[in-house]
Amino acid sequence: MVISTRKAIWGYDATMTGIGMKFDYITIHETGHEWFGNSITSKDIADMWIHEGFTTYSESVFVECRFGYDEAMKYINGQRNSVSNDKPVIGIFGVNKHGSGDMYYKGALMLNTLRHIINDDAKWWAMILKYSETFRKKIIDTETVVEFFNKESGMNLTPVFNQYLRYKDIPVLELRMCKGLLCSRWKTDVKDFAMPVDVMVDGKQIRLYPTTTGWEEKFLKDVDSTDDVEVMTKKFFIKVEKT
Ligand SMILES: [Zn+2]
Structure with a gap:
């Protein structure tokens, strides 16, 4: 051109x-x-x-x-x-x-x-x-x-x-383990916020569907800790808090 x-x-x-x-x-x-x-x-x-x-x-x-x-x-x-x-x-x-x-x-x-x-x-x-x-x-x-x-x-x-x-802040994705399950939820100013987000586990892309109303629970084989989960922040402009 x-x-x-x-x-x-x-x-x-x-x-x-x-x-x-x-x-x-x-x-x-x-x-x-x-x-x-x-x-x-x-x-x-x-x-x-x-x-x-x-x-x-x-x-x-x-x-x-x-x-x-x-x-x-x-x-x-x-x-x-x-x-x-x-x-x-x-x-x-x-x-x-x-x-x-x-x-x-x-x-x-x-x-x-x-x-x-x-x-x-x-x-x-x-x-x-x-x-x-x-x-x-x-x-x-x-x-x-x-x-x-x-x-x-x-x-x-x-x-x-x-x-x-x-709002001034971007969505925060909270991740934690609960009874062997990966739990996710959004922390946002918008009350009814919901947005899918992709994570990588063991080279495989998985879609999570967190909301602000409660923890979304997902069983993922080989996930013992949130450190095993890589959030695709190149695709989603968010902050991640792992506990
Ligand atoms: Zn311009």
């Missing part, structure tokens, strides 16, 4: 993964805004994550197209340390007040998490394409985005969007 008519800035490696050295990140980012920002525009600046979250995510989509899935996961997870969790991503409506600067990286990492919740890449990419076509040249808000992804996925993703966008 044609990178730019201007001099490309190679080597802007904000994610510190080395991948930023391979392309001109700002050209990709600003091109992404043709879809997310210029075509699809948020009604109020409080919902500016609709521009910046999706556009930052588009950088890792570019990386995946050029260099593959593993590099894209490295690139997007290189943004984790730049998330400050200082205040909610969504700002204050009606007073021209945007939310936290986390709208960029946390917004992108939330979308990466949604991709892995849906767990069907063909469906995910079709949804992203349909999203950009459905709301082409339209002015929308967060509720419209959430409604679209709920309908297209057939899942209730509202609690997930609410935790990442309306």
